[in-house]
Amino acid sequence: MSARQLDDKSYHDFRTFLEQQCGIVLGENKQYLVKSRLAPLMSKFDVESLAVLVQRTLSPMERQLRSAVIDAMTTNETLWFRDDYPFQLLKNKLLPQFSGQRSPLKIWSAASSSGQEPYSIAMSVLEYQQSKPGAFPGGVQIVGTDISSTMLEHCKYAHYDSLALARGLSAERKRLFFENGDNGMLKVKDNVKKLVSFRPLNLLNSYSLMGRFDIVFCRNVLIYFAPEIKAQILSQINGVLNKDGYLFLGASESLSGLNQKFDMLRCNPGIVYQKQS
Numbered sequence: 001m002s003a004r005q006l007d008d009k010s011y012h013d014f015r016t017f018l019e020q021q022c023g024i025v026l027g028e029n030k031q032y033l034v035k036s037r038l039a040p041l042m043s044k045f046d047v048e049s050l051a052v053l054v055q056r057t058l059s060p061m062e063r064q065l066r067s068a069v070i071d072a073m074t075t076n077e078t079l080w081f082r083d084d085y086p087f088q089l090l091k092n093k094l095l096p097q098f099s100g101q102r103s104p105l106k107i108w109s110a111a112s113s114s115g116q117e118p119y120s121i122a123m124s125v126l127e128y129q130q131s132k133p134g135a136f137p138g139g140v141q142i143v144g145t146d147i148s149s150t151m152l153e154h155c156k157y158a159h160y161d162s163l164a165l166a167r168g169l170s171a172e173r174k175r176l177f178f179e180n181g182d183n184g185m186l187k188v189k190d191n192v193k194k195l196v197s198f199r200p201l202n203l204l205n206s207y208s209l210m211g212r213f214d215i216v217f218c219r220n221v222l223i224y225f226a227p228e229i230k231a232q233i234l235s236q237i238n239g240v241l242n243k244d245g246y247l248f249l250g251a252s253e254s255l256s257g258l259n260q261k262f263d264m265l266r267c268n269p270g271i272v273y274q275k276q277s
Contacts, residue, residue, distance in 0.1 A: 005031075005035075005050065005051075006031050006034060006035065006050050006051060006054065007051060010050075010051045010054045010055065011031050011034065011054075013054065013055075013058060014026075014034060014054045014057070014058075017057065017058055018070075018073060019226070021066075021070060021202075022070060022073070022074060022147060022202065022204065023203065023204045023224070023225045023226070023229040023233075024073065024074070024224045024225065025224065025225060025226045025229075034050075034054075034073075035050060037072045037073050038050060038053060038054075038069060038072055038073075040072070041053060041065075041068055041069065041072060044068070045065055045068070053065075053069075057069045067149065070147060070148070071148045071149065071150045071151070074146075074147050074148050078113045078114060078116045078117065079116055079167035079168035079169075080116045080119075080120050080165075080167060080168035080169040080173075081120045081168045081169070082116070082117065082120075082168060082219070082220075083219075083250075083251045083270075085251075085267075085269040085270030086217065086219070086248045086270060086272075087120060087121070087124045088269065088270070089248075089267055089269075089270055089272055090121065090124050090215070091124050091127065091128050093267060093272075094215060094246055094272070095124075095125065095128045095135070096132075098136070098214055099128070099132060099135035099136055100135075100137075101136075101137075101138060102137060102138045103138045104136075104138045104139045104140060104141045105125075105136050105138070105139070105140045105141070105214055105215075106140075106141045106142075106143070106211065106212065106213045106214050106215075106242075107121055107140070107141070107142045107143070107213060107214065107215045107216070107217070108142075108143050108144075108145070108210065108213045108215070108216045108217065108240075109121060109142065109143070109144040109145070109217045110145055110201075110203065110216060110217060110218040110221060110237070111145070111146055111203075111218065111219070111220070111221045112144030112145060112146045112151070112152075112155055112198065113146060113148075113151055114151055114154045114155060114164070115144065115151075115154060115155035115158060115188075115196075115198075116164075116167075116168070117144070117217060117219070118142050118143075118144035118155070118196045118198075119158070119177075119188055119192055119193075119196060120168075121142055121196075121217065122140075122142055122192045122193075122195040122196050123173060123176075123177050123192060125140050125142075125195060126177075126191065126192065126195075140195050141195070141197070142195050142196045142197070143196075143197055143198075143199065143210070143213075144196055144197070144198045144199075145198070145199055145200065145201035145210075146198075146200065146201070147200065147201065147202045147203070149200060152198050152199075152200060155196075155198045156198055157187075158187050158188040158193055159181040159182055159183075159185040159186070159187045160178075160185055160186055160187075160188075161184075161185050162184075162185075165178070165186060174186070177189055177192050203221065203233050203236075204229070204232075204233075206236075207236045207237070207239065207240050210240055211240070212240050212241070212242050213240055213241055213242065213245060214241075214242050214245050214246070215245060215246045215247075215248070216237050216240070216241060216245070216246070216247050216248070217248045218233070218237060218247065218248070218249060219248055219249055219250040219251075219253070220250035220251075220252075220253070221233075221250070222234075222249065222250070222253050223250065223252065223253060227257070234255065234262075238261055238262065238275060241275045242275075243275065243277065244274060244275060244277060245274070245275045246272050246273065246274055246275075247262060247272070247273040247274075247275070248272055248273075249271075249273065255273060261275065261276045262274065262275060262276065263275075263276055
């Protein structure tokens with residue numbers, strides 16, 4: 001067996017580890033995914049084979065390696081204004097409902113990855129405020145969370161290369177919300193960044209320190225979890241939503257069989273879920 005192959009036992013052990021640590025459920029035949037994500041760590045940690053790397057990962061003493069492995073397995077490609085309709089709904093339906101409230105409008109991006117979603121939300125808010133001066137007298141607070149410390153650092157740095165900027169971002173928004181940064185990259189302008197803060201969070205853990213929110217984006221996350229974990233996450237999100245607050249899921253996700261006191265609102269376009277009164 002080559003150094004980059006994974007035997008059945010090692011794969012089974014790793015699947016169990018990943019589900020326990022992150023809630024992510026790998027299928028029976030996803031060895032190729034583990035290989036592609038973890039192979040670059042072999043040289044970084046001076047490990048001679050993928051099987052040995054996995055076995056070391058299972059040890060609670062290998063904290064640095066464990067962190068790197070979780071980063072590698074949970075880092076996903078994303079894009080600006082993904083699927084478009086949630087941001088249309090945000091600007092046209094939800095923001096008008098909250099625009100006059102005296103307390104801060106609080107929005108949570110529950111898997112912020114490399115920052116595109118929370119910054120897209122912030123840009124949407126700024127566009128709305130441009131059209132409605134005086135909106136949100138109490139201010140706007142957007143919180144982005146992720147399990148990956150590497151991704152959170154990327155979010156805070158807020159520099160993006162031409163490839164990342166080409167994915168879902170119009171030329172007009174690029175002009176309005178970015179400026180020249182380091183090494184030929186563009187960086188998010190301060191008026192966007194100041195609306196967003198970032199913090200680490202494993203969605204399997206307690207949300208009690210998160211505070212309460214008017215709107216939660218938990219998009220393209222639940223697809224990775226087993227049904228009982230999905231139900232747990234939805235129940236906890238319900239608990240941190242304010243009365244009549246809203247939840248966005250990914251385009252391929254639904255609450256079918258998992259309804260945790262949410263009403264589905266069909267809009268044109270798209271769907272949003274509202275906490276039941």
